[in-house]
Amino acid sequence: MASGIQRAEPEITKPTSVPGASMNGQAHLITLRLLKGFTLAVGHTRIPVCSSIQRLLTFLALQDMPRSRAYVAGILWPDVAASRANANLRSSLWRVTRMGHPVIDVSTRELTLSRHITVDLHEAIARAHRLLDSARPCDDILTMQTLANLSADLLPEWPENDWMLIEQEQYHQLRLYALEAMTERLTSARRYGEAVAAGLAAVRTEPLRESAHRVLVKAHLAAGNRGAALRQFEQCRRILREELGLEPSPSLRSLLPPRAEHSRQSRLQPTST
Template sequence: NLRRELHNLAQILPGCWQINRVEVQFVSGEEKPAPSLATGSRQAEAEVAVDIYQFLQYESTQQWQDAAALIGGAFLEGIVLNDNLEFESWLLGEQERWRQLSEFVLNQLINLYNQQAQYQEALRYARQLLQIMPWHEEVHCHVMLLLAKTGQRAAALKQFEDCRQILVAELGIEPMPATVALYERIQAAREQPVHHNLPANTTEFVGREREQKQLQKLLAHPQRRLITIVGLGGMGKTRLALSVAKTQINAFLEGVCFVPLAALEAADQLSTTMATTLDFVLQGQYSPETELLNYLRDKELLLVLDNFEHLLTEDKNGAAAAFLTKILSSAAGIKILATSRERLKVQGEWIVNLGGLAYPRKTTAVNPTSYSAVQLFMRSVQRVRPHYGLARDETAVLDAAETAVVSRICQLVDGSPLALELAAAWANILPSKEILSEIQKSLDFLKTDAPHVPPRQRSIRAVFDATWRRLNEQERDLFAKLSIFQGGVTRTAVLEITGATLQTLSAIVNKACLKFDVDINRYSTFR
């Protein structure tokens, strides 16, 4: 009877009940600390784990993974009180409330891992969500898309069939047109290899771990559709873009397309160049721009547009940037990763500024080989002197004298990857100390006649000249005057001493000639 059962409960959980003639209440929350399991220490025997209280605690503190681990079947699943409509109504309401909370927690995890491009983890929680919402078509679509993004396209197609069977059996309806369209896109993509034309690396990619993670996170976000890597020439923008693009091949149903723009001379060449690179044959019925927009409309594709600044220099009407806006507006599945020496100034553009590689600020650095600038210099030297900087066990090592020399080289070129590679190229005939001496005399020493290097990057002088040509008269005047400042300068000092306007200051920042450190509120030039 009830009296006996209440007595048994009190024995099992002493001190956890408030009982009177009207009601029986389990004490928790503010009245008493929520019960928990003992972990590594003795606890009062009344302290037990109650999953719903733990779940609420985890949810309120945004411990989504811990909360998700507690999600199982329906609330009080299998509990039935015959002929008790009041209990049944209460139970249905509570089951729906807990289902909605579970859905919220799992969606938080799915979105989080999607934004971090960790699609396997996102898939794990999407499948868990599907277990509690098997009739929810949108969740099936999430699972299909994540399966496709993790290279499991056959499984994605099977997921559609599972979805269809459930909808027909449970609700008597067919999948929505959007779900069918997703199925057809995955099916079409499965019938041909994932497209990409990314060139293979000829040398090892060094450093940029933080920037790679930043770019991957931006690309995974559904609302970040135009990302521009901005930096001076020789900073490694193209290499970084290619490295990140290779991680995105399966993230887009139609893959990734690399479009080099350095050879283009006018903005009206952009659409035809993109069409050619995409292997899309223009029919001539409409303008190349219109035909390309129609082709891209239903595609899910990452476009990597390299060296976009070439189109900005001569494009006074902004036609090239405007075309990107048209692509993003008409083709919801397209994302663009651009590299440029200046910002594109397109609505919705996200900027990743790229400076030099990390290098030791002191020539007496304790662990110089941990800096990516030093690593790049060493590996570049090793291409002509294989044993440079290597101990007998092949680990990287520099003695104190060499550390001072290499650190100083990195400082003088501000960690510029191109400058470091140009410096290292002299290692076949000069020791590092003499390379440093030549750099200190003139940066014109940093040049090469190697045919595989584009003319615009065969010397630091060529990089500087290209930057100078992109500046107007006011910008050149300000850039020249900024050379008098050592260690950076505040905005107030720049404007008062140089007489420049805020617009001109902004322009040379946008063209990567000046960097702004928000933490110290100072501007400084790239060396």
């Protein structure tokens, strides 16, 4: 199936007002948050959403094109007959209309998430692709909001199913590479504290990922904190040894002065008596 994460990079645009009716008749923004957990909100008000509608909105948000009703029904209810799946979809769409907010564009044959809805995942993906494109400047997105989005996985507590597992893993890998790229960009900009925070987010997400440890060590060294760099190297070495029986690669070892690494090893060895 087509994936919202595999599609071409979307542009980051400011959300437009939509007819999410308010008490005073003013339009409110509709936002859909899929990072960390599911939240649908109109303005600052969270909207209660049943599980079937959550699955439907999430699936449509992950698509890069309108989908036929039959396709959506077959993906979301794969273990029942087509007639039952279609009936389940009709029931979910009826519940959506009862919500009173324009969240799905419905035609006789196709469904798509309303183009007026702002989705946090879409913005996070766009920013990740920008960070990974070395030819593009990124000063405007080297922010705490970008770090927060890239530090969160896609609906990590949802029940496992085939279509969601694929999407979750794709975003998980994308955000790891983006966190490493963000660490390197912040280091180059001499924003060392933020660079270390981004590097720690990458290491915390995947402790066995040597490339995450590498960019973090480089951030510490650029800041002049050789002791912190050496401690991070030793943490990486210990984890790789205990979990995988491996040693750090030569490219990681080469970042540290040989004398400093040798001194650290000597202190770790037991003293003979």
